[in-house]
Amino acid sequence: MISPPRFFKASMTITEQILQYVLSGLVMGSSYALIALGFTIIYNGTNIINFAQGEFVVIGSLLMVTMTEVYELPMPLAFIIAVAGTALVAFALQRLAIHPLRNSNAMTLIIVTIGASIVLRGISMFIWGKDAYAMRHFSGEEPIEIFGATILPQSFWVFGITIAAVVLLQLFYRKTLMGKAMLATAVNKTAARLMGINVENVLLISFVVSGALGATAGIIIAPLNLAKYDAGVMLGLKGFCACILGGLGSSGGAIIGGILLGIIEALGAGLISSSYRDAIAFVILLLVLFVRPQGLAPLKEMMMGQEKQ
Amino acid sequence: MLKVKSVRAGYGAIRALKGVSFHVNEGEIVTLIGANGAGKSTLLNTISGLVRSTAGEILLRDKPIHKMTPAQIVRQGISQSPEGRQVFASLSVRDNLILGAYPRMRSSTRAEIAQDLEHVEQLFPILKERDRQSAGTLSGGEQQMLAIGRSLMAKPRILLLDEPTMGLAPIITAEILKTVRRLRDEEGVTIVLIEQNARAALSIADRGYVLETGRVSLEGKVEELLENSEVKRAYLGKGYKEVWE
Ligand SMILES: Nc1ncnc2c1ncn2[C@@H]1O[C@H](COP(=O)(O)OP(=O)(O)OP(=O)(O)O)[C@@H](O)[C@H]1O
Ligand SMILES: [Mg+2]
Numbered sequence: 001m002i003s004p005p006r007f008f009k010a011s012m013t014i015t016e017q018i019l020q021y022v023l024s025g026l027v028m029g030s031s032y033a034l035i036a037l038g039f040t041i042i043y044n045g046t047n048i049i050n051f052a053q054g055e056f057v058v059i060g061s062l063l064m065v066t067m068t069e070v071y072e073l074p075m076p077l078a079f080i081i082a083v084a085g086t087a088l089v090a091f092a093l094q095r096l097a098i099h100p101l102r103n104s105n106a107m108t109l110i111i112v113t114i115g116a117s118i119v120l121r122g123i124s125m126f127i128w129g130k131d132a133y134a135m136r137h138f139s140g141e142e143p144i145e146i147f148g149a150t151i152l153p154q155s156f157w158v159f160g161i162t163i164a165a166v167v168l169l170q171l172f173y174r175k176t177l178m179g180k181a182m183l184a185t186a187v188n189k190t191a192a193r194l195m196g197i198n199v200e201n202v203l204l205i206s207f208v209v210s211g212a213l214g215a216t217a218g219i220i221i222a223p224l225n226l227a228k229y230d231a232g233v234m235l236g237l238k239g240f241c242a243c244i245l246g247g248l249g250s251s252g253g254a255i256i257g258g259i260l261l262g263i264i265e266a267l268g269a270g271l272i273s274s275s276y277r278d279a280i281a282f283v284i285l286l287l288v289l290f291v292r293p294q295g296l297a298p299l300k301e302m303m304m305g306q307e308k309q
Numbered sequence: 310m311l312k313v314k315s316v317r318a319g320y321g322a323i324r325a326l327k328g329v330s331f332h333v334n335e336g337e338i339v340t341l342i343g344a345n346g347a348g349k350s351t352l353l354n355t356i357s358g359l360v361r362s363t364a365g366e367i368l369l370r371d372k373p374i375h376k377m378t379p380a381q382i383v384r385q386g387i388s389q390s391p392e393g394r395q396v397f398a399s400l401s402v403r404d405n406l407i408l409g410a411y412p413r414m415r416s417s418t419r420a421e422i423a424q425d426l427e428h429v430e431q432l433f434p435i436l437k438e439r440d441r442q443s444a445g446t447l448s449g450g451e452q453q454m455l456a457i458g459r460s461l462m463a464k465p466r467i468l469l470l471d472e473p474t475m476g477l478a479p480i481i482t483a484e485i486l487k488t489v490r491r492l493r494d495e496e497g498v499t500i501v502l503i504e505q506n507a508r509a510a511l512s513i514a515d516r517g518y519v520l521e522t523g524r525v526s527l528e529g530k531v532e533e534l535l536e537n538s539e540v541k542r543a544y545l546g547k548g549y550k551e552v553w554e
Binding site for chain 1: 359380383384388389391395396397398400404408409411412414459463
């Protein structure tokens with residue numbers, strides 16, 4: 001299964017080891033954060049959990065592999081094509097499967113997304129087969145040493161692109177009219193309709209943006225993990241855990257939840273046993289659901305004294 | 310200007326409007342009064358296109374609008390400040406107002422929209438003071454002003470106000486109703502006003518309709534309604550004394 005890079009020198013102190021785990025946790029966490037943001041955007045627009053989110057991640061990474069390894073396109077171009085291609089898949093999913101059933105209840109639509117994820121996985125297997133593909137790193141593969149831990153140049157790409165994606169998304173929401181209309185629709189659909197906002201378009205754009213984010217998450221970690229048609233199940237569930245951990249519906253929560261999950265997972269796998277890696281996410285999921293179903297996000301509001309509404 | 314002809318509408322099996330007819334002349338303030346569940350909000354939402362009519366027609370200057378989408382209707386110049394304010398709580402006051410101008414983003418220039426923003430902020434100065442604050446943190450009265458201001462940003466010729474004084478202190482209620490009157494008197498906006506407080510509504514309106522379980526049961530000039538014993542008994546809270554004496 002997927003495992004982030006670990007480069008151990010024979011003699012690491014415990015602090016160095018922990019730093020190493022935190023660094024690899026940050027890398028996976030960045031990707032979880034982007035996946036979780038994708039869940040959040042669709043959830044806010046439609047109140048459904050899109051269980052095909054993990055498929056967007058996989059399709060993004062497989063398209064990237066094909067563009068770089070088969071067509072030998074330059075990285076930036078391949079990146080754009082892989083993101084756009086996945087966004088197109090998300091577009092088609094919304095139009096063909098979600099839109100026609102828009103008057104059904106959320107549970108029906110969630111089941112539709114589960115069905116869609118199975119179909120998409122089947123199509124991926126048909127196109128790419130059952131092999132796991134390795135991908136070139138964006139730039140060098142020579143590990144860099146910091147404070148006794150090592151980090152791959154690819155990790156910096158992961159951090160940089162994640163930050164860029166989050167900043168772009170914020171700019172889109174805060175500065176453009178379309179972005180504001182999307183936020184407004186998430187907050188209050190009836191009022192958004194009264195403002196003349198075409199809610200159906202907003203929902204479509206939510207899927208497209210979410211597809212693009214998922215693809216980005218897949219592409220940036222593809223060089224560190226292998227890209228495989230069925231990796232989406234686990235990645236999607238991890239992203240979902242991150243959402244619940246951060247507080248479903250909060251984009252800040254999604255990012256924090258993703259990063260936290262990545263770090264806890266890496267620490268748990270490193271300090272306890274790596275065979276528990278995937279179990280950790282689910283233990284966290286269950287714990288949060290039992291103890292604090294609203295996640296971490298409301299904490300921030302409580303601290304900032306913005307409890308109204 | 311606006312004519313509603315035998316309109317029926319409902320929610321699934323619930324029939325909320327059972328053939329409602331009413332009209333509004335240009336420059337009038339018309340009030341709709343009626344008990345809870347009479348269908349007042351449903352009527353406004355049918356005009357706005359949120360609820361589909363199943364029979365009858367709605368004409369704006371003789372042009373049918375009941376088949377249009379909410380977006381098209383608001384572009385025709387009918388905007389609504391809905392029941393319960395419905396501001397975009399997590400967005401700033403300024404963004405709420407900007408979104409009010411969404412329907413005319415293509416047809417108006419930035420300068421025109423900026424000018425209208427200034428105008429609305431003049432009408433409700435508190436909105437200017439609070440422009441960066443998120444709308445959910447405003448007081449009830451301030452949120453109501455924001456909701457009205459937001460609906461004005463669409464530059465409506467007809468403004469639909471659904472219970473704009475719900476749950477507000479008497480002094481704020483008076484201020485809001487004064488502003489409503491001013492909008493009509495100074496800017497010629499035609500107004501349809503739903504009010505629980507029938508006395509207040511009748512004091513600023515020209516004509517009124519009484520709705521009872523999905524039908525218009527009474528209509529007339531406010532002077533007539535104020536004198537009507539049925540209205541007095543049911544909506545103005547007078548008359549019990551006379552009965553018991
Ligand atoms: N979304 C809805 N789904 C189902 N029934 C509804 C819905 N909205 C309103 N109704 C029903 O339609 C009828 C008319 O409701 P409406 O909200 O129009 O009344 P109203 O006159 O505005 O009442 P109020 O003074 O309490 O606001 C009521 O019986 C109500 O229960
Ligand atoms: Mg009502």
